[in-house]
Structures are given as structure tokens and as C-alpha cells.
Amino acid sequence: MNSRGFLIIFIIVAFVVLAMLPPIIMKLFPPADLLMRLILTVMIFATVRGHLGSNALTIIISAVLIYLLVIKHPYITASLYVFFYVLLLFNFLSVIVWGLGTRVGHHS
């Protein structure tokens, strides 16, 4: 395999590791788990309230989403939230791609 193939694999592996970090940290440190659940709850409620305003429907839809995403599948939601909502929105993934491209692409 040439250096381009290695680079693509390195980038994919780096993305997978980044996506797996939040569940691992949540599993290892219970306070981080609680904090992440709180952040997810607030974010979901704020998102729904931003769409619908303050009324009864907001509370019902928020409750359903919080049950599904925060209580039932917290690790998947935390992983998706950190990967897409934090790293992607603040362009940190571009830094990873650029860093790996300058390091791995030139040396392998």
C-alpha cells in the first residue's frame, strides 16, 4: 500500500478514536458521565425550545428525546454529540486531517 492509502487509513482510525473517546471517558469517570448527560439534556431542551417556543409540546417532545437519547443510548449520543457538534462545528477535524497529512503523508 502506498503513502496515500496509509494516510486515508490513519485519518479514519483517528476519527474512530476521537468518536470513541467520550464513551470511554464516561465509562471510566462517573462524574464525566453525569456531566455529559446534563449537557445533552440541556442541549436537547434548548434545541426543542428554539424550534417550538415555551409550551407544553416542547416539554413532551423534550421528554421523549431525552429518554431516547440521554437515558437509553447515552454513549452513542455523547459520541455523536462530541464528534459532530463539537469537533466538526469548531473545525477541529480539519486540524486532525491537516496534521496527519503533513506528518504521515510525507514520512511513510
Added chain:
Amino acid sequence: MLALHLFALFSLTETFADLTLALKIFVLLSIISFVWNHLGNTPFSIVIILGVSWFVLFDYWKFFGGIYLLYVLLTMGISGILVDFFFVSQMGGGGEAKPVDSAVDLAIRQQQLQRAKQMHAAQARPRRMMR
């Protein structure tokens, strides 16, 4: 063992179903806020919301689910990552020749040029002999 596999499979399908339901709720939120922003909170807007929701969430969900996911990812800036990825890995194909960036590159190019000149001279010699 089979029970474990079945449990894992069931768990996966259940997770997928739950995430699909959450995505459908987010799509419903988008539809409601879009219609309310344009028409206000009126009986007519409720009729429109019901019609569009039925069309998007049930009739053509496979199409609109993918479209909504793509819309969300593009909003978050996934295209920038793709540009970076293709730029770094140069998967566009070909590209320009690498510029000379070190003395080693220069030495290699001079050696290649010298070798090409020698080969050219060696090929030209028998032709002169023929004449």
C-alpha cells in the same frame, strides 16, 4: 452463543429504530418551526404541518431521512472536512509535478537528466555509424 448473537442483533436493530425515531422527531421539529415561521400558529398551519409530516415522515421517509441527514451534516461543515481530506490525500488524481524543495531533489533530478543525456548519446551513435 446463538442467543448472544440474537441478542446483539436485536440490540442493534433496536438501537437503529430508536435513533430513527429520534431523527424523525427532529425532522418533525424542523417542519413545525418552518411552517410556524411562515404561516404563524393558525389552524391552516396545523393542516399543512399534518400533511407535510405525513408525506415526509411516513410516505417518503427513506428519501427525506437521507436528505435531512445530509442537510444537517452540510450545515455543520462536513464539506470542509471532505475538501481537506481530498486536498491532503490528493485523490483528485494527477496534480502538478512536485516543486524542487531540497538539495536532494535537485541532485536526483540532475542525475536523471545526466542519465537521459547518456542514453540519448548512446542511441545516436549507431545512427552515425550507419551513415
